[in-house]
Amino acid sequence: MKKVIFIFFIMVCTSISGQVGINTAVPSAAFDIVSKGNTSATKALEINNSDNQKLLEMLDNGNMGINLGASGPTDRFHVKTDVKHQNLPVLSPPYSPLGADASGAAKVKLTDIKYFYYKRTTGFGNFSLSNTNTYTSIPFINGTDVRGNTVGFGFGSEPSGTVNGRAVSNLNYLIIPEPGVYLFEMYQTARCDSVPTSQSNTGQIELNTVFAAANAGSSVYTTNTIFRDYLVARRNASGSVSSSRYAYANPQKLVVAYQSTSMNEKVALLINYVGGDSYAAQDCYMNKPNSSDNYGYLIVTKL
Template sequence: MRNVNIIACFFLFGFAFSQNDKVGINTENPSAMLDIVTRANNDATKALEINNSSNIELLKVTNAGKVGINIGTNTPAAVLHINSEGIKNIRHQNLPVLNETDYTLPFNNLGVSSNGNAVGIPTTVKYLYYQNGNIFPVTYNTTNNTGGFSLSNTNQYINLPIRNDAGLKGNTIGMIFGTDTNATINGQAVSNVQYILIPEPGVYLFEFYGTARCNRFNNTQNYTFNGQIEVNTIFASASGTTYTTDTIFRGRLDGMRNDNGATGNTSYSLANPQTLTVAYQTTQANQKVALFFNYAGGDNGFSNNECYFNIPAGANFSYYFIISKL
């Protein structure tokens, strides 16, 4: 009689036993060793609840498949909702320990410390910032407008250097700097190209901003151009000392304009500053890249090296260059 009462109680509370030793709660056809089905079709209904000796809820599983651990009577707000107040929430044991430098793809910033605790590695933005605080080139004479570069020949390339000098404001990427005494770009000879080496493969964002102008050579020519000069800012990559264009951004110098864009009769000036933005991917270590500037077309009377990158009124640089690792 006792066994019959026990079996009757099991069925009264929704228990079912299958012939293959499976137990079902609120289901007559258990599909696992223990199969629990909730009674209500809403998020808060609990399929499983475990309490401690003080009747405090330790663990619960809801009808929506959410698991709550140490959250009291609250309904889990996520697939896994853990309240770690006063305790360690996750501990792993006997898992491989990753060094900080190993937290690259396919790994993310969640790792395991040497004592088995889950840890997060802080994300550090890797960048280079170079700001040229002087006119370029430094040989330019602002009194006589000599010693600069010409803008009249499409085969002449002017290297815009990024150097390890006072203009380097930050370099957490670890870019390496160097100079090619003799090189070529797009088949044209260039000298003293100051380049940078990208130390690690990856995707990088390059951003350049600067202003250029041309004045009356030796203060003796009164230009009367009415057109425009088209100019290129060029991002180039190199194999050895051979540079080739990767990206060109086209700008222009508007005729008879001063730094503020007002008309005049003595100079050309960039009404809109020259900019360049490049997303560049390299798959090899120590990829060499450099920046160049050259004449693209239009009025071409500036053949006497009277052009330069200037520092506009109110600014503190002639150009800047930012690199960030994506």
Template sequence: MKTKILICFILVYGKAFGQVGINTDSPSALLDVISKTSSPTTKALEINNSTDLEMMKLHDNGNVGINIGTSNATDLLHVKADVKHEDLPVLSAPYSLFAVDGAGAAKAQFTSTKYFYFKRSTSFGDFTLSNTNSYTNIPFENNSDIKGNTVGFSFGTDTSATVNGQSVNNVSYLTVPEPGVYLFEMYQTAFCSGLPTTVGDTGQIALNTLFATAASGSSTYSTNTIFRDYVIARRNASGGITSSSYAYANPQKMVVAYQSTSVNEKVALFINYAGGDSYNTESCRMNLPAGSDNYGYLIVTKL
């Protein structure tokens, strides 16, 4: 009965004066409601159905909740159910498509590509290529070789670690700060000087490039992806035939689309002997191809 009287009063007052105010003596609109607080937990408006189920609410801080029950609306618009949109405009760069963030908020916003670009200015090595259980870490250091790092990678070294159960010292790694899909693209070239320790019928060395990962805080790495290339025998640095070296710049490539599922996962790259001719002395390294200004690069793009 009180509700009916209030509604009738509002209608009569509004008809007489044109504007109605609640908690205000000077309404500035046809219906002007002033909240008593600005709290995110108290409500200025609540609409229930016939079973006393909250269908819609407007909190005193401006957040609106639709079909969320008795829970507080935690964003400007908090909806629990499908939302139908019609006649939305088609967005082009630099706008992203309508998306939902990790907290469930729907947003459309400016986007920029997050990337990491490392261009190696010096060679690294020396290492052997004779044991399939031996892993040589490919280092990535926080120095002037970094040409961009908007993805926010950080750097670290595990003084003692394992790779596929094998002990490796001083593993240089990259820390992936947030979950997501990352495209890793690496290119470098390998060579070995002098005659190989063993020579088979292959006339080449099979060489693995390993993409390995470890959990945050762990130094136990396991292989995620292996790329296999070859070091061609009997070539000098210019590509000419020689009987005493593997000195030609032999490309070693790696392309990996990696899905990180937790914060601060660790990524490390390794060289690993896979077969063929071998060097059991530290006669192999990554070299500078003729006409190139770098000893290899790594580009990572957050997709």
């Protein structure tokens, strides 16, 4: 016992001011420990319980571990299983109960919502609606119509490409920068002027809004989702079709949850004639409904 006490007093130096040092003759704090190394190969501190289970250890490179067992800490603070935080506020999205700011400080903060918002201020067209093999690209151009783009979408165009093997000219597309699941929500309205080239017994036009995707660097697009809407003719009080048959703003919608699996995938949105009455001339376009301030919108949220 005397030997243990003697060795302890050799290792510990107590200064007149009440400071205690281990492996140092000049402690700079009330309790100052100077370790023997400065790498992860040696330890400054280790605490075990009566079953010789390691509870806490501090490596000489500054990493601290709690309840890690035989394995050592691989980061500055490494904990096995759960950590309890008491008295933190309970919040609902879009807030994160615990996050880190730009300086690395842990605190309650807003989560980063990644989205793309496009509000169209000008119409586009004219295009025909008469051939089921013809696709018209819906343009999305980088500019003032982009009201938000925290998801980091890119923009592109190519003079030609294919959609399901059909040739398409003047293709506009969006570039998804990273893999993930994205919710696309688009709304716009269509109309056609003058009298149809051909008339069926339906009194309407079937119109597809097509969501197609291609790999980075490719112009070969494959359809992922199709939404089918109708252009309904204007009628008079007796129910007969008037001369300006399709002058209403006919809603065209698209809602797609798309999983991107590779970097920089390309997405194109297109219009495709299905059947019913037809317009061989380029008399159709996307218009702005009365009292509206836009010609349509696209909102994309990364889920």
